[in-house]
Amino acid sequence: MLAVAKLAKASNEILYRLYDDKCGLFEVMAPDSVAAKTVLEQAIAAGDDPADPLERFSPVFLEVILGERAI
Structure with a gap:
């Protein structure tokens, strides 16, 4: 948090x-x-492989934090 504050x-x-x-x-x-x-x-609770939703989410998340509009 200190780095963000600075x-x-x-x-x-x-x-x-x-x-x-x-x-x-x-x-x-x-x-x-x-x-x-x-x-x-939900994937973990259902016994599903959590890697599946994570693989779908990761590219979108990376765009949010690394894209042109990122802080």
């Missing part, structure tokens, strides 16, 4: 106040991550 020219305390923790910040930055987590948890 890049954003904000204090670490403000980020923690706004987002509680790294997971909260991540969920705001990548809202589809919550959906992906749900899909993976």
Whole structure:
């Protein structure tokens, strides 16, 4: 969080106040991550191979965090 705060020219305390923790910040930055987590948890609960939904989600996720609109 400190590295993000420095890049954003904000204090670490403000980020923690706004987002509680790294997971909260991540969920705001990548809202589809919550959906992906749900899909993976469902696959695991059903005894399915979690690699299948993960392989479908990974390219989309990488585009979100590394694409032109990424921070």
